[in-house]
Amino acid sequence: MDLDTLNIAGPTITTLTAPFWDAASRGRLCIQRCEACDKAVFYPRPICPHCWSRRLVWRDASGKGRLKSFSLVHKPGHAGWVPAAPYLVGLVELDEGPTMLSFILTGARAPEVGDPLLLAPTQIGGRMLPAFKIDPNQRRNVG
Amino acid sequence: MRRSNGAIAGIGELKPQRLTAGVTTLEMIAEVSRLAVLDAGLEPGEIDGLLVGPQVGETPQHVPATIAEYLGLMPTMANVVDLGGASGAGMVWRAAAAIQAGMCEAVLCVLANNREEVPPRSPNRNPIREFDVPFGASGANISYALLMQAHMARYGSKAEDFAAIAAAARANAQLNPDAIFHGKPAGVEAVLASPMIASPLHLLEIVMPVAGGEAVVVVSAERARSLPRSPVHLLGAGEKVTHRAVSQAPCLTSGPLKSAMARAFAQSGTTAGEMSLLSLYDCYTIMVATTIEDAGICAPGQFGSWLRDHDLSHQGDKPLNTHGGQLGFGQPDLAGGMTHVVEAVRQLRGEAGARQIENARLALVTGNGATMSEATALVLGAS
């Protein structure tokens, strides 16, 4: 199954969120960091959700994370995803702190909570998305 | 004698239906409101408070005014309560608070939904739509599957433990002739044999969407004494909202109901162990598991063994969702959460018929919205 051929709705991009999607289209994961409290922020916001400062800047994330939970989706909530089923989605706790939901590429073995993840930019439905894959070189962290 | 913060004087409920053709939501609201006000022994003109849900299909805006006009009411307090599945429980304490504030004397709380063959789809712009949907996560099933997987990973809970919750709901539904699954029991094996929707979540662990409606009438405790029905008192309430998307949940294995329930117990001077009925919001099996643990009824991670040690039927030691829960009754959209309020009132009045709990005195009612995000807990007491 070529994920790129999926006929699915794309993101509803706004001026505020455009830097995230611009970076994603170039295979990078770019998230906000607050200059006031030094915490990373995802998803993009006009103010820091931790301290309400407006001093948010865009930074490339390390692309490393940990699988907090996952689901193998057999019956997608949107018809456009049916050709891809079953497919894997997961909650990715980024090394920088925030958690994002992402598409997880299936590998040689079944995923487990705590698995180390690596950014794996993937063409899905006509656009490059910051998907993830299990990092074969790191050990599982149940933490 | 515990202090009453207000009383539920009337209830109304529509029998769930899979589909309604040519019936508007407003028509269903009118019928279930009529039932609740009739049950309360009030005249429509005595209703001076109105709490409604946000998703009245025909009316995206000005919902309270539209419904008031439709029903011929001119309330002195009217509001939309938009807490997903917690809306029904959230209405009850708001009604009592409005009465205590002197804003009104009798509040109609109503939720109903029709269900068309082809549901309308509305475009929306929000963070979930932008950051979850493009990655393949549409709808609540995946979110609750992620919560369930996290519970299994952290505590070693098993698929059979969760399936037992759905099986118990189906068993209780056999004593409720109005339940959508009346006459259709399903045991643990049947739940586990049902199709996998989003691992580890099986089809029979998910509520069946139906059309329906629920309503209650809230008055002051003093007023309730002059009305025909035995009043059911609001003894305590708690509420908490923590996030919207599952990706932003502060914790995957415990939710905002934990502090909402703690406040409801503290306000009412009760404990979880004293409850005659646990009327727990059950959109998915995982929601019941987490609620039992968050209530302190068992230790975190231990709901599976707790279930094996207890009987959840009306005759059991821990009656839980005697109407079948939404897993057995069906989920009439936002009104689904109010089924837990209406059943608690029936039990505390001693009007639950074949499924009556002997000497029912106290009930815990929970509401839950979005992805374990919006939480309301009520402690209700018999007269």
Ligand SMILES: [Zn+2]
């Ligand atoms: Zn900050």
